[in-house]
Amino acid sequence: MNEPGKRMTLIVFSNDMDKAMAAFILATGAASSGMQVTMFFTFWGLSLLRKKDPVPQTRTLVEKMFGWMLPKGADDTTLSKMNFCGAGTRMMKDVMRKKNMPQVGDLLNMALSLEVKIVACTTSMEMMGIKKDDLIDGLEIGGVTTYLGEARDSGINLFI
């Protein structure tokens, strides 16, 4: 058995820029301090893991529609509040660039290089018609059982 204080799991349900940032700052902070971190990307959160250019493959009309409407990866996100048709998000991204703060895409890469385990939720993939090829490399796929197995041994479990 592990020491629960050394492990953290995050369910990333949202694809809002602000919540994604919070999730990745927690994950990279914990991994940097030697904790074992697993992030489960589910529902809207799954779109944070999409590649910019979808691999061509047969899709139903509904799957195509999801493909058009969902954000294309970690850099295509907007604020959950004060978005103002994109102006608020642009302003926030500018501020972050000026202060040399990492953007969501940078934080995702940092998480991968710190060996944070990135898991894509199979149920959400099926529901939205997202295939493994549509998602970035270096991730695993898993369902609720995978999540529960990890969360059970972790001292910090959050739903974001």
Add this chain to the structure above:
Amino acid sequence: MNEPGKRMTLIVFSNDMDKAMAAFILATGAASSGMQVTMFFTFWGLSLLRKKDPVPQTRTLVEKMFGWMLPKGADDTTLSKMNFCGAGTRMMKDVMRKKNMPQVGDLLNMALSLEVKIVACTTSMEMMGIKKDDLIDGLEIGGVTTYLGEARDSGINLFI
């Protein structure tokens, strides 16, 4: 004292279809694998437990207004994003039906039959003028002390 790894509590604050699904998938998944699960329905989440047809009783004007505006139970929910005046929600429900995925109402029934403990938050009931008769059968009512008592002994505690 119990084994915390065998227990999970979920605070269901939201009544969005997507978040309700996440909550019930976690709850039924955990209960199926032998965990003891308690779900606390509070604030907007409380409306997931409403009966379709409210029992007639004396209500203030404000209580009537809450009654009209809040969703009437687990099947009357909409997506938190991409709802598009209901079209997005309908599309998602269609997809789920075609793929034989359970809807929110089905998942709630599944949770009840798996003996997930369903608790309605007393403070929220008072605030919104919801009486116990307005809610489905088979649930308990309780406040923050009830919650804390259960969460303290649980290894997984999430706020959804």
Add this chain to the structure above:
Amino acid sequence: MNEPGKRMTLIVFSNDMDKAMAAFILATGAASSGMQVTMFFTFWGLSLLRKKDPVPQTRTLVEKMFGWMLPKGADDTTLSKMNFCGAGTRMMKDVMRKKNMPQVGDLLNMALSLEVKIVACTTSMEMMGIKKDDLIDGLEIGGVTTYLGEARDSGINLFI
């Protein structure tokens, strides 16, 4: 080492009236029953800690804009749903007053008097140009490491 069952941490990410209420009801409930509670206010949640009247100091244009647009403290919040341009929020506040329920500002004061530890997130402060002088007295400031240090020893950790 402490007893994890005696400690709770809450990340308060949101500044919605409803979520703030949930957070403070949990925090004051736990503190009243003898638990040690730490609340981390991050991103939008940070604005719950703002003083009504900002201290005059040099600010960039963007910092001024954030200052105008973000709620000014715990009493300047609105519902996440059914706000209806403020009418829903006013209605809810009226109901609470009539039922003698504490408002968000009252709950914050209650939390402070119960010795709940209030921590403002340094990264969010920098991002939004909020200085320590802009925030109420009696709080600490800290980053993700502070959070992880506390959460590791706590049995209940929630993201709100």
